Amino acid sequence: MGHASAMLETHPDGLAGVDQGLVTRCVEACLDCAQACTACADACLADDMVADLVRCVALNLNCADICDTTGRMMSRPTGFDAAVALRTVQACATVCATCAFECERHASRHEHCRVCAEACRRCQRACEELLAALA
Amino acid sequence: MGHASAMLETHPDGLAGVDQGLVTRCVEACLDCAQACTACADACLADDMVADLVRCVALNLNCADICDTTGRMMSRPTGFDAAVALRTVQACATVCATCAFECERHASRHEHCRVCAEACRRCQRACEELLAALA
Amino acid sequence: MGHASAMLETHPDGLAGVDQGLVTRCVEACLDCAQACTACADACLADDMVADLVRCVALNLNCADICDTTGRMMSRPTGFDAAVALRTVQACATVCATCAFECERHASRHEHCRVCAEACRRCQRACEELLAALA
């Protein structure tokens, strides 16, 4: 349904030497995870147990921002710089793992945390697979 | 594949009095359009004819930012304020229409503009349908 | 100390027919308000009374995103479109007023809300003055 894959294929140059499928999957997973974390933070705020979820909200917010930025950066072959990309995707994999771990702690009681943890784990894997290709 | 629909359904409250399907479609279209515009801007920069595409790049950048913000705002039922939402979604519909119009001018020569225009038009429609429900 | 004013003055074209001082003030107020709202949301989360502050957090997050986007858009004369700018700056003035109102309710008990309300009111005024010039 989304246009990310088509958009990345229409680029005049593309990302030399990197499997396009890995880039697309990382971009899509970043967008999805950013939305999930934004929504999970808001759902935590609406929860009766918000006091137990404050770290989850704050991690969600950082994860959303870093995923957003990583998805944008990997959508820009013209601006590609290997050192910048490596560090940014590493930061993204790290924050996804940290946020997933926190959400998983609440997953049995809070459905939004369960779904968000899934999105974070998928994004973490997509970043790790891209890192292996970039390194 | 994405988690947006599931995330929005797990919210303890949801958005009272607004069809959830319209909200989900708007959020998904915003994320998709933001990515398309980010990628189209970068593809325009890599184009031999970049000098003809500068307004396209600049509009793409504004469209990406407004779509991003609208998608985030509509993912936050707890922070919902009708007056803020109306104006933001109006701004989003307007920028999507403006960016689509510009991309359509280049669509026959630049495939990235053709695909991006599609994403912009879909987001414009999703915003307009949501506006009708919010008003 | 910041470079916003110098940056906006070095633009080859600038924003035709709009007082440059109003644009600079709006951009600076947007950046400042976005940071204040991001920090206020996090400070609310760390507060013992977080349950009383959930609407404040959620409004802060929307305000931060809209201010960020408005500050970026007004930093782009090349991408300027009057209809898009009017609606975006209107959305920004509205969310700043809404967020300021909420923060002011907590200002006597929470210093972060008091300072944040100040940043929101200043940004609201800067947006309203720019709107008068754009209309």
Added chain:
Amino acid sequence: MGHASAMLETHPDGLAGVDQGLVTRCVEACLDCAQACTACADACLADDMVADLVRCVALNLNCADICDTTGRMMSRPTGFDAAVALRTVQACATVCATCAFECERHASRHEHCRVCAEACRRCQRACEELLAALA
């Protein structure tokens, strides 16, 4: 003039074990650099020599996004995670150095690149000083 310093001081907890001045300086430098890069990208687009500046535009866009995210993350003591912060601030220092280097190549002919390079170098230094304290 800005509220960043006051906001960071009103936080109930603050960032344990890290000099508050270093955090404030990093946050302020990130906001400033994000705006400078956004404005430099737009000024490059308006330049007659845009074809020579495409890599500068694309790097500016990545730098703006990473600085924005870093400034937000360091404004959130509640969401602080040392591993995430280290990698994000490293990515930020790297992109600032890369973008500054590119802008400096154009500084003698393009005033916007000269000013932007200044903002990037200041942000790079602020990130490196914070990294030394975080490590």
